[in-house]
Amino acid sequence: MASAEAGPSSASPLLRLLSDPSSSTLIKQGAEAKVYRSYPCGPASSSSPPSWLLKYRFPKTYRHPHLSQTITAQRTVSEARALVRCARYGVEVPVVELVDEKEGILALEWIEGASVREWLGGGAEDDESSVSTRGEVCLPATHCTRLISPLPCPSVQLMTAIGHQLALMHAADVIHGDLTTSNLMVRSTPTSSLxxxxxxxxxxxxxxxSASTEDKAVDLYVLERAFLSTHPHSAHLFQRVLESYGERIGQLWRDPWRDIRKRLDEVRMRGRKRSMVG
Structure with missing residues (x-):
């Protein structure tokens, strides 16, 4: 599995790490990237050493080698910069541990927890439908159930937290580009406190x-469509997300929510027209 990525002894440290089957396990694979859970301090054991999430944008044989390396490096660095910028603005994102832009490898903090999709009863993504560019992976469905069952999270509180995080991200002028309930996780800790x-x-x-209100409105619209398609009858939940977003972003800026909300209404109208035309 991971051993197929093995390279010469001169390979980069991160490439050697993900190529070592005793330290890394392939979690998901898509057309653009492979995702591993890795233990940089050695093989996994009962002592639970710290683990990383390695996102490997492997070379694309259908592209010219130089072009492939350039695109891979740009995308890897761009993702790392977005995460760092978000963290500086107080957004809850995985910590960037290491970046190897030449090999296209991003080492991120491993997030223990479950996706919002799973918290809302949408189930875990199967391997076929998972997004290949996803930089972090939630726990298996069986483990998520064990984590969630004894400590149900009130929907209103969860939606409020989502809105706050989205407001912080947009205040940093970062557009996510792929907001779904699968790309929002609920971090768990050993404590029993909600x-x-x-x-x-x-x-x-x-x-x-981007500082564009249009781009931010589209970001919100993408999440709204994800809510409605993945979680039927969840319109009231997303409404709470928007209320929380508006409250929080109004504290960060001088009432930008009015412009973003207006743009969101326009984006919704365009979306309805497209669905009617087909």
Whole structure:
């Protein structure tokens, strides 16, 4: 599995790490990237050593080698910069541990927890439908159930937390580009307190920087469509996300929510027209 990525002894440290089957396990694979859970301090053991999430944008044989390396490096660095910028603005995102832009490898903090999709009863993504650019992976469905069952999270509180995080991200002028309930995680900790669970934004593979209210409105619209398609009868939940977003972003800026909300209404109208035309 991971051993197929093995290279010469001169390979980069991160490439050697993900190529070592005793330290890394392939979690997901897509057309653009492979995702591993890795233990940089050695093989996994009962002592639970710290683990990383390695996102490997492997070379694309259908592209010219130089072009492939250039695109891979740009996308890897862009994703890392988006995560760092978000963290500086107080957004809950995985910590960037290491970046190897030449090999296209991003080492991120491993997030223990479950996706908002799973918290809302949408189930775990199967391997076929998972997004290949996803930079972080939630726990298996069986483990998520064990984590969630004894400590149900009130929907209103969860939606409020989501809105706050999205507001912080947009205040940093970062557009996620692929907001779904699968790309929002609820971080778990060893404590039994509900306040110990925090919403973490993941998968910034399609993110970019923009101060445009249009881009922010489209970001919200993409999440709204994800809510309605994945979680039927969830319109009231997303409404709470928007209320929380508006409250928080109004504290960060001088009432930008009015302009963003207006743009969101326009984006919705365009979306309805497209669906009617087909």
């Amino acid at each position: 306040s110990a669970f925090r919403v973490v934004l993941i998968d910034f593979g399609l993110s970019f920087s």
